[in-house]
Amino acid sequence: MKRISNVIHSWKRDHPGEPFSAYIYDLGELKRHAARIVATLPAGAAYYYAIKANSDPKIIEALLSVAAGFEVASLGEAEKVREVSREASIIFGGPGKTDDEIENALRLRVSLLHVESTAELLRVNWIAERLDLKADILLRVNLRGPLPAGTLQMCGVPSQFGIDEADIPQAIELAQSCSYVALKGFHFHSLSNHLDAHQHAAMVGHYIERARHWQSRYGFDLHYVNAGGGVGINYEHLESPFDWESFVQKLGQIIGQEAGESAPSLFPEILFECGRYTVASCGYYAAEVLDIKRIGGSHFAVVNGGLHHFLLPGAWKHRHPLFVVPVESWPYPWPRMEIHDLPVTIVGRMNSTRDILARNEPMTRLRAGDVLVFPYAGAYGWSISAHGFSSLEHPQFFVSKLAKSCNRVQSK
Numbered sequence: 001m002k003r004i005s006n007v008i009h010s011w012k013r014d015h016p017g018e019p020f021s022a023y024i025y026d027l028g029e030l031k032r033h034a035a036r037i038v039a040t041l042p043a044g045a046a047y048y049y050a051i052k053a054n055s056d057p058k059i060i061e062a063l064l065s066v067a068a069g070f071e072v073a074s075l076g077e078a079e080k081v082r083e084v085s086r087e088a089s090i091i092f093g094g095p096g097k098t099d100d101e102i103e104n105a106l107r108l109r110v111s112l113l114h115v116e117s118t119a120e121l122l123r124v125n126w127i128a129e130r131l132d133l134k135a136d137i138l139l140r141v142n143l144r145g146p147l148p149a150g151t152l153q154m155c156g157v158p159s160q161f162g163i164d165e166a167d168i169p170q171a172i173e174l175a176q177s178c179s180y181v182a183l184k185g186f187h188f189h190s191l192s193n194h195l196d197a198h199q200h201a202a203m204v205g206h207y208i209e210r211a212r213h214w215q216s217r218y219g220f221d222l223h224y225v226n227a228g229g230g231v232g233i234n235y236e237h238l239e240s241p242f243d244w245e246s247f248v249q250k251l252g253q254i255i256g257q258e259a260g261e262s263a264p265s266l267f268p269e270i271l272f273e274c275g276r277y278t279v280a281s282c283g284y285y286a287a288e289v290l291d292i293k294r295i296g297g298s299h300f301a302v303v304n305g306g307l308h309h310f311l312l313p314g315a316w317k318h319r320h321p322l323f324v325v326p327v328e329s330w331p332y333p334w335p336r337m338e339i340h341d342l343p344v345t346i347v348g349r350m351n352s353t354r355d356i357l358a359r360n361e362p363m364t365r366l367r368a369g370d371v372l373v374f375p376y377a378g379a380y381g382w383s384i385s386a387h388g389f390s391s392l393e394h395p396q397f398f399v400s401k402l403a404k405s406c407n408r409v410q411s412k
């Protein structure tokens with residue numbers, strides 16, 4: 001990863017003796033990846049970015065011209081999108097929306113509201129009436145299953161999201177009786193970090209089948225089936241990623257079959273709102289090794305960061321990929337701590353036994369002053385971490401557009 005090591009080396013040259021920690025976002029990679037997603041989706045499918053995975057304005061801006069729009073889960077997120085673009089299409093979802101959020105989301109001209117309960121449906125209608133507008137909504141469905149054979153049973157367990165599948169008929173009738181909402185379809189987002197492309201496509205097929213069943217039974221124009229996000233990153237086995245090509249191929253077949261005889265204009269648009277899959281690969285979390293020590297026969301490397309910067313491996317309890325960027329400069333007049341061909345546990349500065357970024361990682365060589373880099377850190381990295389913990393320093397943020405230019409942006 002030449003580009004990443006360039007960023008680290010050039011910063012270290014300019015800041016001798018200062019320990020490094022940063023998120024580095026490669027916007028060139030992001031745009032290439034997103035453009036490929038969009039180009040390979042079959043006709044009749046649209047791609048949104050779920051910004052809670054990473055709501056850095058530079059990321060939103062980079063995706064403006066590629067994505068069909070943005071999915072947001074709070075008013076704050078809707079405002080973040082609006083700060084970057086007055087026009088971008090926004091889909092607003094999430095359980096427990098307040099009246100203030102619903103009102104201001106409508107004022108910010110969101111394209112669709114995901115309604116998560118019948119009580120919320122009544123509130124949306126009531127607020128839209130006050131604003132004298134009609135709110136386009138999707139009903140969020142909490143599927144009971146059974147799902148098609150082979151798919152994960154991700155919805156069989158009750159959760160706080162959406163409306164129980166059994167109550168959808170009642171919710172449709174209620175929506176049809178509300179003068180200030182227009183029912184445009186259904187929203188299904190049932191899982192995160194799914195790795196099986198065939199199952200994922202079959203699941204989307206199931207969503208379409210359910211939505212069309214309700215459409216034919218209750219007779220309304222079905223404009224959208226939102227299939228949510230959930231496409232995964234195989235962090236522990238990067239060599240066998242989610243098979244996107246198979247997914248879009250199977251999806252194309254499903255859409256073709258389901259559309260069948262009906263005119264294309266009568267078939268709903270299938271929306272995707274991918275967070276993790278969109279931004280994971282463009283981000284790197286990097287932290288310098290401050291200390292290396294041996295305790296009771298185990299080796300620990302303490303880095304200038306930790307789970308308060310990068311909670312992801314702690315949250316998912318997975319083995320996150322990492323690599324070492326060797327740094328040759330050493331500012332002290334004594335030799336560097338150094339280990340060879342040993343397993344090392346990478347820990348952070350949180351003063352907590354849980355602050356472990358990686359356990360027993362085999363290391364050919366690691367020295368104090370080298371920088372450890374965690375790739376695939378662009379999604380749910382900084383955004384889910386407890387930055388305020390113990391008043392520890394925040395990392396820097398670097399955003400690169402091209403291989404060479406890399407601008408430091410203000411840390412937040």
Ligand SMILES: *Cc1c(COP(=O)(O)O)cnc(C)c1O
Nearest residue numbers: 050189192229230273274275276
């Ligand atoms: C978080 C979320 C997403 C994005 O999920 P990923 O697993 O990151 O793709 C999409 N839709 C909704 C409603 C969400 O809450």
